[in-house]
Amino acid sequence: MDYAKEALRLHKEWQGKLETVAKMKIETRDDLSLAYTPGVAAPCLEIEKDKSQSYVYTGRGHTIAVISDGSAVLGLGNIGPEAGMPVMEGKCVLFKALGGLDAVPLCLNTQNTDELVNIIAALEPSFGGINLEDIAAPRCFEIEKRLQERMNIPVFHDDQHGTAIVVCSALVNALRLVKKENPTIVINGAGSAGCAIARLILDLELGNVILVDRQGILVEGMNLTSGQEALLSRLNKEHKKGDLSEALKGADVFIGVSAGHIVSKEMIASMNEKAIVLPMANPIPEIEPDDAKAAGAYIVGTGRSDHPNQINNVLAFPGIFKGALDAQATQINDAMKKAAVYAIASMVDEKELRPEHIIVSALDKRVVPVVAKAVKQAAIDSGVIRKWDKE
Known part of the structure; x- marks a missing residue:
């Protein structure tokens, strides 16, 4: 069509x-x-x-x-x-x-x-x-x-947090499949989505993060935004310098929220074995899935619906808002975001988990109720429930 x-x-x-x-x-x-x-x-x-x-x-x-x-x-x-x-x-x-x-x-x-x-x-x-x-x-x-x-x-910027939540859900399952702990994770694109993904990965302690933009690997002395500055002390524990190709050498995970066709086969081949590659630029990913696979990637996911492992915000925001409204929450806090990550990840069980299936379908009718229930409970547990008598 x-x-x-x-x-x-x-x-x-x-x-x-x-x-x-x-x-x-x-x-x-x-x-x-x-x-x-x-x-x-x-x-x-x-x-x-x-x-x-x-x-x-x-x-x-x-x-x-x-x-x-x-x-x-x-x-x-x-x-x-x-x-x-x-x-x-x-x-x-x-x-x-x-x-x-x-x-x-x-x-x-x-x-x-x-x-x-x-x-x-x-x-x-x-x-x-x-x-x-x-x-x-x-x-x-x-x-x-x-x-x-x-x-x-609740006020929720979906381009930041919805993206971060679904990426982290896919990453939780991908790391479970490849059995890697404390991986090196390269994120290319340091705008709203990239910064939010980096922050949530670090909060969940999923691995070490290297954040890259047009200037290269983010380090002290660069012209950085406030969002980038806030993350800088938590990034790049290996103290790498250089461009994206340098960042990817020996990395375990690539996450792209940047621009199409900027990652080469050679870059993917320089990553560690069983590399996880998530090029999510839309409509053209940072590298085509077939090229990433040919270069040695073990797991590939994109933002597109015509390839396996579609990483789509629609998995997050309907259930998150439903859970928040059901709880009469006054905000969507970190506890609720983390609950959403693991709720979405739980929709793919051990028997179903494979390189072509690390994330549930965006059209799966089970997702919203599961996410909403987890988010509502997290709101209650973290105490961000509306108390009208105190207003």
């Missing part, structure tokens, strides 16, 4: 992938009086007395805002809020289809950090959670941090 051609035809036909569907019919005067005035005053007054009742009398408790400024849309770059809307609509469709959650796409016509923070924070009464999407680094780090400090509902 020519996906681009067919997508254009269908998007034109649909004129948007979402519609508003009312839960009640307006056919009689009584219907009108119950849905609107005068009946609607009753729930309004209940919520005025106790704000927690907004989760009882409105759709807030199962509704997510999917918000972007259009500055880093897919691999297309800063294409603007209008052009980013099809992606945000698509994300909302996935929330509904996979997680049973309602979601509203909001593309904002500003790329000013202060304006974005103020606008998004003011939306809190209408939503149960905020999914930040396709906001460029390094602004995305500051925006998420400031919103988490100001808002009393």
Whole structure:
């Protein structure tokens, strides 16, 4: 199928992938009086007395805002809020289809950090959670941090944490299969996703991390972002210097969140035996899976659906938000992210585990309930549950 051609035809036909569907019919005067005035005053007054009742009398408790400024849309770059809307609509469709959650796409016509923070924070009464999407680094780090400090509902930048969670789930299973401990893990691409992956790998103690960008292996003295600076002391315990080819010599794992076709067969061949290679640049991976295999990679996973081991954020965000909302969590913290990692990894048992199957399918209906249950329990255990009587 020519996906681009067919997508254009269908998007034109649909004129948007979402519609508003009312839960009640307006056919009689009584219907009108119950849905609107005068009946609607009753729930309004209940919520005025106790704000927690907004989760009882409105759709807030199962509704997510999917918000972007259009500055880093897919691999297309800063294409603007209008052009980013099809992606945000698509994300909302996935929330509904996979997680049973309602979601509203909001593309904002500003790329000013202060304006974005103020606008998004003011939306809190209408939503149960905020999914930040396709906001460029390094602004995305500051925006998420400031919103988490100001808002009393979960704020989650999926490009960072969703990616990191699914990558780590795949890595947990891959390392289980190759039976490697304390591996050397090279991440190419040190933007929002790369930094989040590195941080979560280190927090989970899965291995030693070398982070690489266009400047080469990140070391002291480089022009680094705040997110990179925060990680620097935890990186590169082998004190390597140089470019990506130097980083990959003797490495056990390659994770790519950068650009297509920048890794050669020679680079993969220089890695240790039973190398794990996860080139996830979309739509063109850092190295083609067949080339990576030919060069000696034992396990290969990409972001694409037409190859084995698709590493896709859709495995994470529906279940994470469902679990957070079910718990009435005020945030999505590290404990909840770690719980999601191991919940997703658990979906592939020992009998199923093989080089071509280290991660569960994104369309497996079991995933969301399993992830949601684990995330909800982690929220409860870590004490980030809403306490309305103390507000």
